[in-house]
Amino acid sequence: MSMSMSMSMSMSMSICKQTSPLLHIPTSGIDMNGRIDMKGICRWPQKEKVVVVMGATGTGKSRLSIDLATRFPAEIVNSDKMQVYEGLDIVTNKITKEEHCGVPHHLLGVVDPTKDVSTTTFCTMASTAVNSIVSRGQLPIIVGGSNSFIEALIDVKEHEFRSKYECCFLWVDVSMPVLNSYLSHRVDRMVERGMINEVRNMFNENADYSRGIRRAIGVPELHHYFQSESLISDEETCARLLEEAINAIKINTSKLADRQRAKIYRLKNLKGWKIHRLDATDVFRKRGREADEAWENLVAGLSTQIVSQFLYNFHPPVYCNLMGMREVAAAATNT
CATH class of the missing domain: 3.40.50.300 (P-loop containing nucleotide triphosphate hydrolases)
Structure with a gap:
């Protein structure tokens, strides 16, 4: 997309x-x-x-x-x-x-x-x-x-x-298949719009990721990257960790979409x-x-x-x- x-x-x-x-x-x-x-x-x-x-x-x-x-x-x-x-x-x-x-x-x-x-x-x-x-x-x-x-x-x-x-x-x-492709590109656009810094601004080493907005896809996935970037001087390693975090966001977003779709089918077919x-x-x-x-x-x-x-x-x-x-x-x- x-x-x-x-x-x-x-x-x-x-x-x-x-x-x-x-x-x-x-x-x-x-x-x-x-x-x-x-x-x-x-x-x-x-x-x-x-x-x-x-x-x-x-x-x-x-x-x-x-x-x-x-x-x-x-x-x-x-x-x-x-x-x-x-x-x-x-x-x-x-x-x-x-x-x-x-x-x-x-x-x-x-x-x-x-x-x-x-x-x-x-x-x-x-x-x-x-x-x-x-x-x-x-x-x-x-x-x-x-x-x-x-x-x-x-x-x-x-x-x-x-x-x-x-x-x-x-x-x-x-x-x-079509939606997954679109969602992957959407994550890329979110990164371009400043998603990394948006999450970094609320990064907290001891935050509870089971409550509030920190449960949103994108926040937990970037947590490990933020923990590591201050300890790693190697730019290549930092870039790899960031790429892994972004890929995890894409995967979890697609999984969310699949669950949401399945729930609608349940409401339609099982609950009538x-x-x-x-x-x-x-x-x-x-x-x-x-x-x-x-x-x-x-x-x-x-x-x-x-x-x-x-x-x-x-x-x-x-x-x-x-x-x-x-x-x-x-x-x-x-x-």
Whole structure:
């Protein structure tokens, strides 16, 4: 996976607030900002609606959540157990403020990195955020790769989530050989962006790597390297140790993705969750404009149809040309 692929993905999100909704619906259902007005289309049923975006690390969950939140009046709730902590933005692969596209995000970088967020604590925080979003007439979009958090929030009876909310599950999936290649290149880009120094700045010889943000992939793997670099004067040896640490990060990231994918299969096949699978493999095989078009056709556009059916019980009959709209928006930005 080339760097241009990643840059293309980021650029497509950076102008998303300037594009119009893709749905052709009655004008009474459009609010003053040009987005779909849920209250103007129908009355909510007894249960409020929640969209859950799932997938292994690196598959494009954040990108899809932003796409949906700029087509529907929505706010995003992070369910990644490492991104909930403050700090290590490169290591935990948090999206930037620019990539937020103005969409409010909850539970993203808000917890002291030395604390431990238990599943129960997350469920309490997430329930509070969802209740708040719904009270403002917005659609909550829960997004993240920590499926244990999502499963506990939705299925543990004491949280009463299913009794309050109806859920639409979207799964962004990529075949593992293609995803593994992308994840390897992503680690390289993280190194280029300063991941080594980011972790070095919080290095502590006696740190507890079983708590808080230090459990994030990239931190334990670099620990041995930081221990050794001050004792070894041989640059070649130091370079070899660093390469070994980076390779370990790549291996562990791929193992994480495989576990996350397996958990989603379990939720779908064993627990019977109705999960809509969106195969993004072809997106990762393409570059530039072709990748963006594949993303719209295979993931974003299809998800918009699914969510429209979920919210309003209808499918949009016509779609605008998203690429054309983005080109117009980009031209307007550059003038």
